[in-house]
Amino acid sequence: MYEANDELLRSHLYMNVINSLEKAGEHITINRNVLERLKKPRRAIRVSIPVRMDDERVEVFNGYRVQHNHTLGPFKGGIRYHASVSMGEVAALASLMTYKNSLLNLPLGGAKGGVQVDPSVLSKVELEALTRRFTSELSPFIGPDKDIPAPDVGTDSETMAWMLDTFSLESGFSQTGVVTGKPVEIGGSRGRDSATGLGVVYIAEKTLETMDRSLSGASIAIQGFGKVGMHVGIEAHALGAKIVAISDVKGGIYNPNGIHISELLRYMKKNKFVKDFPETTPISNEELLSLDVDVLCPCALDAVIHEKNMHNIRAKIIVEGANGPLTPEASEHLTRSNVLVVPDILANGGGVVVSYFEWIQDIGWLFWSEQEVRNRLKEIMTNSFKKVWNFSRTYQSKENKYNLRLSAMSVALLRLEKAMKLRGQAW
Ligand code: GLU
Numbered sequence: 001m002y003e004a005n006d007e008l009l010r011s012h013l014y015m016n017v018i019n020s021l022e023k024a025g026e027h028i029t030i031n032r033n034v035l036e037r038l039k040k041p042r043r044a045i046r047v048s049i050p051v052r053m054d055d056e057r058v059e060v061f062n063g064y065r066v067q068h069n070h071t072l073g074p075f076k077g078g079i080r081y082h083a084s085v086s087m088g089e090v091a092a093l094a095s096l097m098t099y100k101n102s103l104l105n106l107p108l109g110g111a112k113g114g115v116q117v118d119p120s121v122l123s124k125v126e127l128e129a130l131t132r133r134f135t136s137e138l139s140p141f142i143g144p145d146k147d148i149p150a151p152d153v154g155t156d157s158e159t160m161a162w163m164l165d166t167f168s169l170e171s172g173f174s175q176t177g178v179v180t181g182k183p184v185e186i187g188g189s190r191g192r193d194s195a196t197g198l199g200v201v202y203i204a205e206k207t208l209e210t211m212d213r214s215l216s217g218a219s220i221a222i223q224g225f226g227k228v229g230m231h232v233g234i235e236a237h238a239l240g241a242k243i244v245a246i247s248d249v250k251g252g253i254y255n256p257n258g259i260h261i262s263e264l265l266r267y268m269k270k271n272k273f274v275k276d277f278p279e280t281t282p283i284s285n286e287e288l289l290s291l292d293v294d295v296l297c298p299c300a301l302d303a304v305i306h307e308k309n310m311h312n313i314r315a316k317i318i319v320e321g322a323n324g325p326l327t328p329e330a331s332e333h334l335t336r337s338n339v340l341v342v343p344d345i346l347a348n349g350g351g352v353v354v355s356y357f358e359w360i361q362d363i364g365w366l367f368w369s370e371q372e373v374r375n376r377l378k379e380i381m382t383n384s385f386k387k388v389w390n391f392s393r394t395y396q397s398k399e400n401k402y403n404l405r406l407s408a409m410s411v412a413l414l415r416l417e418k419a420m421k422l423r424g425q426a427w
Contacts, residue, residue, distance in 0.1 A: 008040075011088020012327075013302055017095050019328045024409035034417045034426045038098070041068040041091050047137035049115065051130045054123050062116045063134045066094035067147055070109030071419045072102060074145055076352065076359075077111040078152025078181075079134075079159065084301075085114035093152075096323055097352070100345040103412040104384050106356045111147050113138070119154045131159050135166040142167065144177030144363070150355045151181040151227065153301065157193070161186060177362035180355035189358035191373035192351075197231020197299075198374065199350015200321045201239065202381040203342055204295050207317050210340070210389065216240030219293040221315070223247050223285065224300030225274055228321045228348065230265075232297050237261040241295075245288045246274050252288045253280035290314060298325035305330045313339065320344040335403050343405040345412060346388055353380050387411050 008014045018039055025035045049061040064087055067075040077097035080090070090112050098110025115134060119127060141147055151160060160182040168174045176187030184190055191198075205215040218241050222229045225248040233243050242258040250273040253259065259280060267277050275282070289296065289305060290312035298304050299321030305313065310330040317340045320326065324344060326334070334341050354377060361367050368376075392407035420426040 007087045008091050009088075011086060011092060013092035013324055014088045014095075016324060016328050017092045020405060020409050021095075021413070024406055024413055027406055028410045028414060030413055030417050031421070031426050034413070034420055037420075037425070038069065038095070038413075038416070041066045041094055042070065043067040043141075044087060044091060045138065045141060046087060047134065049130055049133045049137065051126055051133065053126055061130060063113070063137065064090040064115075065113035065138055065141060065147070065149075066091045066111060067141070068094040068110040068112075069098040069416070071416060071423060071425060072109055073107035074109060075111035075147035076101060076106075076108040076150070076355065077113070078150045078351075079155050079163075080112070080114035080152040081117050081119040081154030081159075082114065082301075083116060083118040085116040090114045093323055096345055098416070099409060099412040100349050100352060102415045103345050103388070103408055104349045104353055104380060105415070106352065108148075108352070108356060111149075112152070113149055114152075117154075127159075128162050131162040132166045135163045136170065139167055139170050142178060144175060144359070148177070148355070148359060149179050150352070153226075156227070157181055157183045157188065160188075177359055180358040181351075182358075187358075187362050189354055189361055189373060190368065190370040191377070192354045192358055193227070194231040194235065195354035195373075195377060196228045196321070196348050196351035197233075198235045199353065199377060199381050200228065200232045200297060200299070200319055200347055201235040201241075202350070202378055203347050203385055204236065204241075204297070204317065204319045205239070206382060206385040206389075207319065207340055207342055208294065211316070213294065217242065218295060219244050220295045220297060221245040221288050221291045221293045222321075223252075223288055223296070223298045223304065223325075224322065226299070228351075229297065229299035232299060232321060233259075233261050234265070244293060245283055245291055247283065247285050247288045248274050251275045252283040252285060253277050254283040254288070254291075255280045286312070295319060297321045300325070303327050305334075310334060315339065318342065320347045323348065331405055335405070340402055341404060343408045346384055346404070346408045349384065350377055350381060353377055 045065045047063040049063045094112035101108040160179040167178045182188040245254045292314040295317045296315035302324035306327045319342045388408045
């Protein structure tokens with residue numbers, strides 16, 4: 001393919017995705033050629049991004065966009081700003097987007113982008129310059145009909161507004177549909193900010209129902225209190241769940257009787273982090289992961305539950321708010337131990353679902369109320385959960401009765417295979 005191939009194979013996350021592709025391939029009858037094609041992304045773009053820093057120095061950052069597959073529709077996926085970003089990581093996340101969009105029945109392919117940078121050490125002026133230059137470098141490859149970026153770790157609606165403006169300036173006219181997750185005032189969708197977290201909560205609710213439990217009164221621990229975790233906290237609390245523990249990069253807090261979320265949000269306006277919030281005790285990240293709760297939501301980065309700490313997990317349900325928070329070993333071990341692990345491509349799909357709503361609202365120049373967005377989101381998340389749940393029963397293997405990761409991947413692959421066959425792409 002291209003020189004990036006070796007880099008992909010060196011990435012743990014990329015190999016993890018290949019691993020779950022292979023595993024699903026062993027369980028379903030699927031054309032081998034389809035699997036082989038999906039193992040490599042269609043296109044990988046690497047760019048250098050020179051930025052004049054505030055002290056007049058020029059720093060050159062590495063930027064990536066990987067377009068994995070567009071059989072089902074235009075490429076779609078977020079842009080990540082993080083120091084750990086690499087071609088392999090971006091390619092893995094791009095392929096997860098292909099499976100996520102397929103599973104959710106969206107007319108979209110999969111892509112992901114990223115810049116190797118710690119955004120917290122850049123000034124706003126530097127971040128804007130970085131984003132604008134990155135967008136210029138990507139502009140031949142993106143567009144409302146081609147590839148539509150969105151926020152991910154380290155980026156937000158402001159980043160999307162800069163991307164939209166740069167792309168529109170270069171095209172000579174306003175193209176609001178080139179990105180999703182932008183501010184409502186410039187074509188964003190109502191409810192996009194809370195969408196991923198809300199989707200996680202709908203999925204947690206459905207999973208609890210399979211155990212004849214309801215969300216109301218269920219205990220929840222949330223790792224990561226950013227764009228995803230914060231909204232999991234707000235939405236789950238509103239539906240009566242008891243949020244007993246929360247952690248962010250600076251540390252965690254614990255209260256077995258439930259944390260008062262609106263007070264915490266007020267506290268964070270001043271203090272930025274959850275640390276030292278009154279009426280809670282401090283808790284480490286590892287302690288949070290091993291709490292005996294009904295639902296554990298890892299909503300930060302990948303590989304936080306792995307071979308070394310997987311034996312400590314006591315939660316009954318894990319809902320993956322982040323992409324790839326469990327390593328394959330951890331996922332398999334917990335599934336064997338009867339923990340219901342709801343995989344990322346299903347659990348955190350709410351973000352891209354509302355991105356899809358935003359994209360069609362932009363194309364139609366007609367905007368929906370927040371309630372309409374929430375209703376439609378609930379319908380898609382619930383239907384997708386049902387599909388995966390029903391599929392998981394067909395395995396009937398005693399030790400892996402409810403292997404939701406394998407089932408989600410299988411449902412996604414079967415839809416892709418069908419589409420590839422119809423398009424004459426599967427020989
Ligand atoms: N970054 C989010 C994800 O991983 C959203 C992607 C999008 O909205 O395109 O699903």
